[in-house]
Amino acid sequence: MDNTLSVGDVARRSGVAVSTLHYYEEKGLIQSLRTQGKQRRYHRSILRRVAIIRIAKQAGISLRIIKSHLEKFPTREVSPSDWQQMSSEWRAMLNERILSLTQLRDKLDSCIGCGCLSLRDCPLRNPEDKLGEEGPGARILEEERQS
Amino acid sequence: MDNTLSVGDVARRSGVAVSTLHYYEEKGLIQSLRTQGKQRRYHRSILRRVAIIRIAKQAGISLRIIKSHLEKFPTREVSPSDWQQMSSEWRAMLNERILSLTQLRDKLDSCIGCGCLSLRDCPLRNPEDKLGEEGPGARILEEERQS
DNA sequence: TATTGACCTCAAGTAGACATGAGGTTTTAG
DNA sequence: CTAAAACCTCATGTCTACTTGAGGTCAATA
Numbered sequence A, B: 001m002d003n004t005l006s007v008g009d010v011a012r013r014s015g016v017a018v019s020t021l022h023y024y025e026e027k028g029l030i031q032s033l034r035t036q037g038k039q040r041r042y043h044r045s046i047l048r049r050v051a052i053i054r055i056a057k058q059a060g061i062s063l064r065i066i067k068s069h070l071e072k073f074p075t076r077e078v079s080p081s082d083w084q085q086m087s088s089e090w091r092a093m094l095n096e097r098i099l100s101l102t103q104l105r106d107k108l109d110s111c112i113g114c115g116c117l118s119l120r121d122c123p124l125r126n127p128e129d130k131l132g133e134e135g136p137g138a139r140i141l142e143e144e145r146q147s
Numbered sequence C: 001t002a003t004t005g006a007c008c009t010c011a012a013g014t015a016g017a018c019a020t021g022a023g024g025t026t027t028t029a030g
Numbered sequence D: 001c002t003a004a005a006a007c008c009t010c011a012t013g014t015c016t017a018c019t020t021g022a023g024g025t026c027a028a029t030a
Helices: A007-014 A018-026 A046-058 A063-070 A080-110 B007-014 B018-026 B046-058 B063-070 B080-110
Strands: A040-042
Touching: A007 A018, A007 A040, A007 A046, A018 A046, A046 A063, A046 B080, A063 A080, A080 B046, A080 B080, B007 B018, B007 B046, B018 B046, B046 B063, B063 B080
Parallel strands: none
Antiparallel strands: none
């Protein structure tokens, strides 16, 4: 009980499996100290770190991305400017995803009784068959490409 | 040019690879008609469907989930009540994710100059070492489990 | 001190989401 | 009509994010 946590402790308290913690360590998302017998010991701050990883993952962010952001999150020392930068990057990415989801949700909301997303060229709402003209307003989603 | 689209057309216009379209079809997310020669032909509405899939995926929603929602989205006939149900389910899930991301973002914002997420038990802001007491307010994230 | 439960490493397996390639068929443009 | 481009199926490969298992070590407690 020297104020550190074993893998088992962290697993129980964070809700992730021991194997997952090993994996995260291998991938560089978390770190551990070791006892003489090579067993992992963690600082309590690991719990927050794991919580962040879980939330971000659940939000669909890959471990690679999470790692790249967490790397600017050292366990001990951190400069305010480091923090500022990291924080704003996370924010930007999160905002982008939030926006994307919100748009999707609203897009879905905007269709009233058919299976299409546009009132414009929906076969149900367009019984005279005015399709095939590729008018504007129908491609908002299609052209939403990204790098 | 009989008003249908080939896989290549769909690939070009939707921005996903042909192999991906094959895969989506195999997994039941999209359907196709076939020519005598067994080649796929799609109705134009495929473009929206694929757009939805892409957006949802980008938002971190699995194909399994997307499929389960799209299944209530038949190409031709759809009842208003079907739509209502699907729409509200998507909404609920999207709202959940949006909330999750927003919380994560705000959590990150709430820390000022250290690597922890809580002002409460941050080693930098808590130099007198009042740790190890497991007081309330420090476990919001940790206890955020779910099925 | 002995033993049992927790840990360790390393290799291999799994599931989701595609990409690639082989070998062959269909379409379409000249 | 013919040749190239586009398709087809089916098998296999890849990457991510883990899980499982074998074989062995550590540590806490009775």
